[in-house]
Amino acid sequence: MEKKRQKEILMLAIRAGNIMMKSGAEIYRVEDTIERICKSCGIDYVNVFATPTGIFVSTDNEEASNTVTYIKRVKSSETDLTKISRVNAFSRSFTTTDMTVEEGMKILDDIADSKPYPFWIRAISAAVVAACFSLVFGGAAADFAVTLPVGFMCYILSRFLEKYEINFFIRGFCCCALAAFCALVASASFGAVSYVPVITGCIMLFVPGVAITNSIRDFLSGNMLSGVARLAEACIIGVSLAAGAGVIIEIWYMIGGVSL
């Protein structure tokens, strides 16, 4: 096999792995996908080491003994389960049919460019999620009504901060601070509203569920390094959420707003 050809296959595999990792797939799936794609094209020796922030792949060929190694830095972005599902389906069809590398690259480009649900639908869902959780955490109808717009605003703020590449700690902090501020103002203005369900409902929008789940599944498949990394991420997000709400409530209390 020519070295150029080997590199093309490797680039395709890396591309698929990169899309999956960015969208929030677990390590096992990324490593497995890259390995399968390379092996299906006749590369005998493939070793993949993936972490949430980077993918390392080394391939070797027995006949020509070409070693090609590639390191890809992964910048994580929004969780997008459709991309994971589509790349998964792609790798299955790529390995079982005789699709060419160029065709495969085109499909991957298409997947990478696919857009999430329209922004307003996601923002409304976020409002519904926050409001429903406020009911679950003991809110009444008034809390539900207040949490709807507050959840909506928090989600928009979080997208806005993400657009300017603010890191996840500050993002969680700011969003929860906004939620706490709105909740306190609402509970001070309307007697029927209590601020606890409003804040807890909004917190549920930002809890690190993805990080916890992936961390467990990484541990389960023996990827200790990324398991620990994602567990740490989950803890830091949790702290940032609590700190955001806490700081605002503390300040509110200190400047003599309505007492707790």
Added chain:
Amino acid sequence: MTYIISMFVPAVFAILGLAIIFRVPVNRIPACVVVGALGWLTYLVADHYLSSPVMGCFFGACMVGLCSAEASRIFKEAMTIFVIPGILCLVPGAKIFYTMEALIRNDIEDMAEIGVQTLMMAGAIAMGLLVMGALIKVFRALVSKTVTVKDKL
């Protein structure tokens, strides 16, 4: 019973919303909501009758793990798609807040108690997923083995 229903119905809409935020493929959203709803129902029942949210989280996570493994087998999809929206309800978001609130009130005892409970609930979710993952692996290995033995006979 009314308590369980009043907790169950809003959570179903919340799971639906989470599925949209995380962009579950459109044709998989119903299955995703069913998986999440079953997990949350298990949590509610276990929490209500055992009066322990930690055990509730454990059994809820077990249920989500089991259902999403089944769903991923049926639909030939990545399991992650069903697990993530389903497990999010179980994450103790309210407890995180109450821990912080106790800290603001300068009530260290309360903070330690709720904080430990929060960590235990998070740990229980992890344990539930781990145990279920391991059980499913063993079960599938056993099933495939019995099939081959039968074939030989």
